[in-house]
Amino acid sequence: MVQASPSSAYVGLAVDGTASGRRAERLRTVDVARESGYSVQQVRDLERLGVIPPAARSSNGYRSYTAAHVHALHAYRGLAGAVGPVEARQMLAELRTETIAVAAAAISAVHVRLARERDEALRAQQALRAIQGETNTPGFEGESDTMTITQLAAALDVRPSSLRFWEQEGLVSPERVTSLRARRYGLPAIREARIVAALRASGYGIPAVRDIMGSLHRLDGPGETRRILQQRLDRIATRTVALLRAGADLAAVVTSDQEPPSTR
Structure with a gap:
């Protein structure tokens, strides 16, 4: 059985984008392309279109990504398969800025449709x-x-x-x-x-x-x-299967910068 390389920055990522102390690990464009299945140019294009958050830039202008960007690209692949690329791009841009309740409702609406x-x-x-x-x-x-x-x-x-x-x-x-x-x-x-x-x-x-x-x-x-x-x-x-496969990654996108309200 072929095993994933231990150097892969995406190994072990949880739904919230964490990975055994590697949450802040920075990824190059080529790393994100390899982990997401998109080409380097596609990664850049999808960033420009708002599918993934803007990458951090180093002093020399190189892009720097995190696991959250990989989650967003996987989420986009599944969501595009469910509703089409244009609607998927719009939804992902909105999901990142909405509350958890609103974002969850938007995803549920796709299942209902x-x-x-x-x-x-x-x-x-x-x-x-x-x-x-x-x-x-x-x-x-x-x-x-x-x-x-x-x-x-x-x-x-x-x-x-x-x-x-x-x-x-x-x-x-x-x-x-x-x-x-x-x-x-x-x-x-x-x-x-x-x-x-x-x-x-x-x-x-x-x-x-x-x-x-x-x-x-x-x-x-x-x-x-x-x-x-x-x-x-x-x-x-x-x-429907494409949307189901995107589920965990969509959850990571929705919860990347916020946590649900406490039930206490």
Whole structure:
């Protein structure tokens, strides 16, 4: 088994950035790069962007880092995997200046967001399974199986204007059969609207929904749609794991310059 070098400045670091009397040990840029997995230039760029605190400078201009900078870089890697690099940079800059309570709430909110995205994707899967079951039910094309725009909007819990917008985008195709050319939705249009509503609730933008709806008209349409939703669930799981891996380092960032209030 390969063992870490005993000279590594990051060996044994605790969540609060300490390490057996080595808390104040100074690290060079190359040391931080090696410990964090980033290149020397990336370390400098991330410092400039505020991902890590400004490094101390010696009289000759060389940068000097501590274990807190390594923690911040590890935290950034995981947080960027969970929410994207732009939001991760903003969050880390704010976490260092907020109270522990506010910082902890911000991190918890990311966990809640990922859980909500997963629930929405699962609901979309369930809706698609139910709709697919309807298409296999004999006799579902009865002539009386139509809805007005008001009825369908109420059934989907959306605004009538949303249905009109989906029609303009080519996602739903209602019939116009009355003398006033009012919209009437037969079962095929109702199914389309239900799928669009499920996908929109799951966070898909209009271009992605258009692609999915197009796949439904191909022979492998339903299977392709399920595959796309499963891919979304897999990505959410990957983002969640990235956030979990960043947990201890995020805690180190949050507590680096402050301690939680005493419970005494």
